[in-house]
Amino acid sequence: MPNFISEDQIEKAAVKLLNEEYGYRKVNCYTADLENLNDKSNRSSKQEVIFPKILKKQTVQINPTIPENVIDQAIDNLTARRTTMSPILANKEVYSLIRDGIPVQFEGTNGKTEHETVKVIDFNNPKSNDFLAVTQLWIKGERYPRRPDIIIYINGIPLVFIELKNSNVKVQNAYDDNLTNYKHYIPLLFNFNAFCVLSNALETRVGSFTSGYEHFFRWLRPNDEAEKVDRSSISEEGTSLERLLHGIFPKDRLLDYIENFILYYKDSTKIVAQNHQFLGVNKAIESFKQRKEKKGKLGVFWHTQGSGKSFSMIFLARKVFHNFTGNYTFAIITDRDDLDGQIYRNFLDTNTVTKSEAARPKNSAQMRDFFSRNKRLVFTLIQKFRYDKEKEYPELSTRDDIIVIVDEAHRTQYSSLAENMRKGLPNAQYFAFTGTPILGKGDQLYQGKTHDWFGGYISQYNFVQSIDDGATVPLFYQKRVPEVLIQNVNLSAEFYEILEDENLDEKAMEKLEKEYSSEIQVIKRDDRLDTIAEDMVKHFPSRGYLGKGMVISVDKFTSVKMYDKVLHYWKEELKNLVGE
Incomplete structure (x- = not known):
């Protein structure tokens, strides 16, 4: 690594990678004269943040059956300034229109009123979208103009904000001096923002525009959350931004991340998935796709405690509901009241489910009723599966579209209670989520009841990897008194x-x-x-x-x-x- 990497060098290297490796178009919109509109953006004013011609062209192509004047109305809805709304609510409303489409109605050729949804991004077909890396774009605020380093546009919509610093400047300065300032002076840009990237090449952080700097996280593993990384080597080589670009910015991944890995918590905080959550949940999705071959044993999801496991459950449920056809029900099984309540509230507070769509049965009779009514989410304790030992546990549902997530699966779930659960839901699909490792001997793949019930690991993110990411402080062991000598070498x-x-x-x-x-x-x-x-x-x-x-x-x-x-x-x- 050279002793110094300039902001300009980082910018050019990033844009080159996006252009040459991932097929993004690129444009430098810098003008020496702030008032000069010939900056290649085709905006009518430098107060605008949308590229209108690209947005119109792409939206017409994605929605060929919808009249052009109706598409114009949908675009007006999307690009409205929302000045009376709080930044978080404006961002949430715009995100919903981008993700789910803009509802419209118009008179059809037969004279009847047609109800349709205008899509501004085709999430299923990356090639149907325009990906553009824009550098040095002047944006005029009400008081001062600002010029972000890189903005990633999809179909003319500014979705990713990237701010860079020289390698000898702390990356936090990009947050304190730039992002904070830009949110104040050019707030319209952040109505459309999906997530933000801050980098000085030695260190790169990702977060939502509502996050404090302490909640911006590293993205060191492009393809495997279990990869062993050397953070000091990455810093010395200046490759932290490169790793992030390979991890999120392939076109299909960026679309997936924007569509399925963004949450709004209590309408006050925007949450974007961390590196291990994105990779781990997508491995769970791949396992879900193979559910028939796996015969309901969809695997063990081991992410260390404190890594956001309950939000990983939410990302998984949201992606299944949004991307797979069917009337799926998730059953979240825990063994403690407080944990059950916490997960239930997280699902409600992120609008993943409404109270009317969720259920917390008091007994197995209520469970049977809820499953028969196709509730989207059922939250319950494993203890609710207790039954007279002399009697056969009754069948609750034969549905094969019930997805059971058993939390901390290796604690209580393998005795008669788990057997009852299996008898009650014989055709369900089972995931095990845990924050602690499943015990095994040495480095051997664990076997035993966990493996028998759920199959093998589908995702592993352990304590050491969390330390590597800087998400967890290191744990140091100091040998103290008293020692115990165990001479049984056959501890099998x-x-x-x-x-x-x-x-x-x-x-x-x-x-x-x-x-x-x-x-x-x-x-x-x-x-x-x-x-x-x-x-x-x-x-x-x-x-x-x-x-x-x-x-x-x-x-x-x-x-x-x-x-x-x-x-x-x-x-x-x-x-x-x-x-x-």
């Missing part, structure tokens, strides 16, 4: 399978007690717990900074014992600290 995969299931059957419990009781008893020995508790109490006041701690124990009983022991030693330590 069977042990992991047993631990994977919290609801152990009698046979598994007996095996656990017989084969592994000695190791567990050593770990739970009272004198060992005392040593750990005393060490914790001495460590926290002397470590030099404030912060929380988490204690993880082998079982609930040990957790309670540790609480009591830490409390005891903390009281003793307080006496020492205050000098009593």
